[in-house]
Amino acid sequence: MAGLYVGLISGTSADGIDAALVRFDADGTTxxxxxxxxxxxxxxxxxxVELGQGGALRSIDEFGELDVRIGEAFAAAARQLLDxxxxxxxxxxxxxxxGQTVRHRPAGAAYDGRHPFTLQLGDGNVIAERCGIxxxxxxxxxxxxxGGQGAPLLPALHAAMLGSGAEDxxxxxxxxIxxxxxxxxxxxxxxxxxxDTGPANALMDAWCERVLGQPYDADGAFAASGTVDDALLARLLDEPWFALAPxxxxxxxxxxxxxxxxxxTGDEAPADVQATLLRLTATTVADALLARQPGTRRVLVCGGGVHNAGLLRALAGRLPGMVVESTAAFGLDPDFVEAMGFAWLARQTLAGLPGNLPGVTGAAGPRVLGAIYPGSCSPRV
Known part of the structure; x- marks a missing residue:
């Protein structure tokens, strides 16, 4: 299954469609x-964003239209990438x-839990038709x-590309998230x-946009202008979800x-709230890592938060003895690791190979993931 693949994803923050053109060689090189x-x-x-935060769909018509509009946007991104x-x-x-997640309710989620589900929009028929791929x-x-969580799906790729025989x-x-x-x-x-360990950019971005009208806190400057509110942090950390075991x-x-x-309480200064949200992310990540793999020597960071220097400093401060650095140090652009991952997952599916790790997601076993929408001009596989 060597060859060129395109990976597309819009994450929880819905801050853009990440598109990656990835080559998988027969010798295993990616x-x-x-x-x-x-x-x-x-x-x-x-x-x-409104839907992702729990907003209700207005009608079945809106659902169908969004599915197509998102598919059109993903197809346009793929075509432009190839151009x-x-x-x-x-x-x-x-x-x-x-696709774009609009609701994620796996087992253990904060609803009645009788029918776990996850929902990503972006009609694959539209993408295949518009791109011919x-x-x-x-x-x-x-x-x-x-029976799994549906996430995370990329640990197998992380292991193949970033694992080490010499260190945890x-x-x-x-x-x-x-x-x-x-x-x-x-x-x-x-x-x-x-x-998952909890919120990352979604809460920080949303608060920054609400109080400053800016879509994100560039380099953590807004958070750096405030002071962590320890009482607020304690209330945030009291969320029962954090105590759930993987x-x-x-x-x-x-x-x-x-x-x-x-x-x-309503008395908090906006910058103090931002500083506390940043600390919440650093604390929940560090606590989870120290509890599950305390011997870790290197933390390789990807995703949009890698550009938040204040967050990386806070993480490093809570993880003494660990090197905290971007995946760029190992040749993987941190902004596109996830998009690369969905190119890899497409390759797995077409090869009839599992894409999940049951020990990670909690699924009953390995599964070939995804639905295949044939194109009109792709190479035969």
Whole structure:
């Protein structure tokens, strides 16, 4: 299954569509040829954020229209990526599209739990039709159907590309939600663990946008202008979800501005709230890592939070003896690790190979993930 693949994802923060053109060689070499981020149309993004925070769909018509609009946006991102790379679509074996999560309610989520589900929009039919490329989409729901969390799905890729025979490592993805992959030395999938740790950029971005009108806290400057409110931090950390044992995952519908507002007294300075949210992320990540793999020597960070210097300093301060650095130090662009992962998942699916690790997600067993939408111009596989 060697060849070129495209990976597409819009994360929990819905801050853009990340697109990666990835080459998998027959000798096992993997490399990203090109990565790009494409912004959402502002009004569509606002609606996606609203839905992600628990907002209700207005009608079945809206559901169907959003599914198509998101698919169109993902297809446009893929086409532009290939144009920028000078690649004919016929050279691409497949697109792996994560879609846009609008609700994530796996087992153990904060609702009645009788029918766990996860829902990502972005119609694979539209992507395959607009691009002419075989598209694999809807990766998470099979794992949930098998009793898993549907997340995280990339620890196997992290193990293959970032594991070490000499030291225990962790891969930390700081997207809207933070998640850890634990890689004990030796790099065997059987020993790999992974789980969400709680909010990362989603809450910080939302608060920054509410009080400053800015979509994110550039370099953590807003948080640095405030002081951590220890009483507020204690109320935030009292959330029962943090005490759940892995496997576990979460989303913006769990950690959103209404969740935060319920824990505010109303007297807090906005900058102090931002500083406290940053500390919340650092604390929950560090506590989870120290509890599960205290011998970790290197934490490799990817996702948008890698650009928040204040957050990385806070993490390093809570993880003495560990090197905290970007995945760029090992040749992986931190902004596109997840997009690369969905290119890899598409390859797994077309090869008839599992994409999940049951020990990570809690699924009943390995599963081939996703639905395949044939293209009109992809190479035969």
């Amino acid at each position: 490399r990203m040829e090109l990565g790009r981020t494409f912004p959402w149309e502002p009004r569509l993004r606002a609606r996606l 920028d790379a000078g690649i004919d679509p016929a050279q691409v074996r497949a697109i792996g599209s994560h 075989t598209t694999v989409a809807d990766f998470r729901r099979r794992d949930v159907a098998a 490592r962790a891969v930390l993805n700081l997207g809207g 933070a998640n850890l992959t634990l890689l004990p030395r030796g790099n065997a999938n059987a020993g790999v663990a992974g789980f 496997p576990k995952s979460t989303g913006r519908e769990q950690f959103h501005l209404d969740w935060l507002a319920a824990r505010l």
